[in-house]
Amino acid sequence: LKKEKYDIIHTHKSKAGFIGRLAAKIVRVPxxxxxxxxxxxHEFEKxxxxxxxxxxxxxxxxxxxxxxxxxxxxxxxxxxxxxGRAEQYITIHDGIEIEKFKKVNIDIEEKKQExxxxxxxxxxxxxxxxxxxxxxxxxxxxxxxxxxKIPNVRFMFVGEGYLREELERLTQQLGLSENIIFxxxxxxxxxxxAIFDIAVLASYYEGMGRVLLEAxxxxxxxxxxxxxxxxxxxxxxxxxxxxxxxxxxxxxEAMIRLLSDERLRKIMGKEAxxxxxxxxxxxxxxxxxxxxxxxxxxxxxxxxxxxR
Numbered sequence: 001l002k003k004e005k006y007d008i009i010h011t012h013k014s015k016a017g018f019i020g021r022l023a024a025k026i027v028r029v030p031x032x033x034x035x036x037x038x039x040x041x042h043e044f045e046k047x048x049x050x051x052x053x054x055x056x057x058x059x060x061x062x063x064x065x066x067x068x069x070x071x072x073x074x075x076x077x078x079x080x081x082x083x084g085r086a087e088q089y090i091t092i093h094d095g096i097e098i099e100k101f102k103k104v105n106i107d108i109e110e111k112k113q114e115x116x117x118x119x120x121x122x123x124x125x126x127x128x129x130x131x132x133x134x135x136x137x138x139x140x141x142x143x144x145x146x147x148x149k150i151p152n153v154r155f156m157f158v159g160e161g162y163l164r165e166e167l168e169r170l171t172q173q174l175g176l177s178e179n180i181i182f183x184x185x186x187x188x189x190x191x192x193x194a195i196f197d198i199a200v201l202a203s204y205y206e207g208m209g210r211v212l213l214e215a216x217x218x219x220x221x222x223x224x225x226x227x228x229x230x231x232x233x234x235x236x237x238x239x240x241x242x243x244x245x246x247x248x249x250x251x252x253e254a255m256i257r258l259l260s261d262e263r264l265r266k267i268m269g270k271e272a273x274x275x276x277x278x279x280x281x282x283x284x285x286x287x288x289x290x291x292x293x294x295x296x297x298x299x300x301x302x303x304x305x306x307x308r
Contacts, residue, residue, distance in 0.1 A: 001024060001027045002027040005307065006029055007029070007030055007297075007307070008031040008032075008293060008296070008297075009024040009032050010033040011024075011032075011033070011034045012034075012035045012037065013037060014039060014057075015040070017034050017035075017036075017060060018056055018057075018060045021034055021063040021064055022060065025063040030300050030303045030304055030307065031065055031293075031297070031300055032063055032064050032065050033064060033066045033067075033068065033292065033293075034060070034061075034064045034068070035067075035068040035092075036067060036207065037094075037207045037208065038070075038074065038207030038228070039053065039057060039083075039207075040053045040057075041053045042133050042204050057078075058082060058083050058084075061088065062084075064084070064088060065088070065296055066090060067083075067084045067090075068089075068090055068091070068092050068289070068292065069089060069090075069091050069092075069207070070091070070092065070207050071091065071093065071207060071208050071229025071232040071233075072229075072232060073229055073231060074091075074207045074208075074228060075089050075091050077228075090292060092285055092288045092292075093208070093232065093279065093280055093285065094208045094210055094213065094280065094285060095280050095281050095282040095283065095286070096210070096213045096214060096217060096280060096281070097282045098217055098276065098277065098281050098282070101214060101217045102217070104190045104191055104194050104218065106194055108194065108195055111194065115154075117195070120152060121153065121154050122150065122152060122153040122154070122259050123153070123154055123155075123156060123195055123196050124146075124154070124156065124196070124197065124198055124199075124200055124255060125156050125193060125195075125199045125200065125215065126139055126156065126157050126159075126199075126201070127158045127159060127192075127193065127199070127211040127214070127215075128158075128159050128201065128203070128211060129159050129160065130157070130159055130161030130162065131161045133203060133205065134201075134204075135202025135203055135204060135245065135246070136163060136202070137170060138202045138245075138251055139155070139200060139202050139251065140155075140174060140176065141174070142202075142248040142251035142252035143155050143174075143176055143252075144175075144176060145252035145256075146252050146255050146259065147176065147179050149256050149260070150259050153179065153259060154179055154180070155179060155181065156181045156183060156192070157183065158183045158192055159183075159184075159186075164182060164184075168182060189214065190214070190218070193220065196215065197220075197258075197259065197265060198220060198258050198259065199215035199220045199221075200222070200224070200251070200255065201222065201223075201224040201225065201230070202224070202245070203224075203225055203230070204225070204245045204246065205227050205228045206225075206227060206228040207228055208228075208229040208232070209224060209228075209229060209234075212224060212230065212233050213233065213276055215272075216233075216239060216240075216272035216273060216275060216276045217272075217273060217277075217280075218273070219270060219272060219273040220269055221258055221264075221265050221269050221272055222234055222239065222240035223240055223241050223243065223251065223254040224240065224241075224242060224243075225243060225245040226242040226243065226244060226245070227245050230242070233275075233280070235271070238271050239268055239271045240258075240272065241257065
């Protein structure tokens with residue numbers, strides 16, 4: 001940083017964000033911006049770890065000229081925890097490259113066969129790292145109730161993580177091995193998402209829930225927990241259903257409602273795609289970030305001129 005003499009440093013994520021902001025402050029980078037996609041702790045976190053991370057976030061916030069949050073609930077949570085000042089914050093929703101997803105053109109049945117999914121079977125998709133806080137155990141418990149009502153359904157867990165072995169054991173204990181697929185890490189997320197009938201995210205906290213955007217742009221209705229920035233993304237009862245976290249029963253009921261009604265899935269899927277088109281494009285996100293850059297460049301014009 002010292003060698004290149006950057007005018008703007010824009011950091012992301014918790015660990016990289018802390019190190020990057022600290023380094024930028026030490027070498028006196030004029031403009032420091034940090035995007036908060038989510039904190040490294042959640043509301044159910046054990047106190048020692050939670051207290052440490054809140055302290056570090058408060059410290060790093062002092063080094064930033066602007067804090068961008070990807071959702072309003074995330075901004076409110078940060079302020080409630082005294083991480084930064086109100087005037088530092090601005091909310092800019094995550095955006096996705098809509099055209100990239102709309103260009104997905106695959107043979108759905110052929111893609112299903114790749115995973116051993118039979119014709120006529122419904123697919124519930126769960127895309128996330130197999131980590132704590134993502135609610136995978138809740139989804140598996142809910143799946144048992146769903147499969148009792150709708151036997152011709154397969155659950156796809158797309159992603160890798162340290163919980164995989166435990167989740168595979170739980171799958172066997174619940175007697176769900178015939179209906180559950182663990183794909184591991186995949187690069188073809190758009191193509192896999194295209195075969196879902198519904199997408200599910202059962203996190204205990206999310207800054208935004210980007211995987212929901214990726215499902216919704218492909219006209220997939222969603223079932224998600226009513227936490228964090230998810231409430232900015234999903235319109236309950238219109239683009240999908242929101243349920244309380246850590247509640248397998250409510251999760252199962254919402255999934256059953258969608259899986260048992262093809263017409264409802266199509267209606268909600270269309271509304272989901274419309275919502276992404278109007279509110280969550282990458283182009284809109286980039287334009288708003290550029291505005292933040294221009295505002296800070298204007299504010300620090302004198303300092304920047306001296307560096308030339």
